Amino acid sequence: MRPKKSAREYALSMLERFDRTEQEVRSRLKEKEYCREEIEEALAFLKEYRFINDAEYAKTYIRVYSAKKSIRKIRFDLERKGVEKELIAAGLEEQPVDEEEQIRCLLKKKGYLPGEEMENSDYQKLAGALFRKGYSYQVFRRVLSCAAQEEWD
Numbered sequence: 170m171r172p173k174k175s176a177r178e179y180a181l182s183m184l185e186r187f188d189r190t191e192q193e194v195r196s197r198l199k200e201k202e203y204c205r206e207e208i209e210e211a212l213a214f215l216k217e218y219r220f221i222n223d224a225e226y227a228k229t230y231i232r233v234y235s236a237k238k239s240i241r242k243i244r245f246d247l248e249r250k251g252v253e254k255e256l257i258a259a260g261l262e263e264q265p266v267d268e269e270e271q272i273r274c275l276l277k278k279k280g281y282l283p284g285e286e287m288e289n290s291d292y293q294k295l296a297g298a299l300f301r302k303g304y305s306y307q308v309f310r311r312v313l314s315c316a317a318q319e320e321w322d
Contacts, residue, residue: 176207192251227252227260235266241303272312283316
């Protein structure tokens with residue numbers, strides 16, 4: 170039988186495949202039943218050598234998903250991964266998310282033409298889909314009112 174990997178080795182092998190937050194690494198090490206001291210030592214090592222950095226993780230996540238997800242959804246995902254709210258706010262300030270452009274793209278994809286009247290059932294379906302994805306009603310209404318006055322490419 171092969172000896173069990175150290176917490177540090179296991180954490181490093183996890184990070185070979187994907188970046189992770191401190192909370193994700195901590196949780197995984199707990200699941201593998203490493204003792205608290207081993208976990209803390211491994212996390213200290215990972216932080217010291219910058220293998221984990223929640224601020225950088227948040228910035229990268231926001232950069233990757235800023236064109237696909239709402240601000241609410243990005244915040245929710247990062248908070249669930251254990252990133253502090255201040256780090257998320259700093260990342261969002263550095264990499265703004267243009268929810269209006271995302272909604273415009275979705276409207277174009279669905280075949281909505283500016284100035285065209287939208288059926289009530291289509292409006293409700295679209296609004297429901299956007300709300301479930303974390304977009305606000307105010308942004309949705311603002312995009313629709315602008316679309317009534319402008320032409321899209």
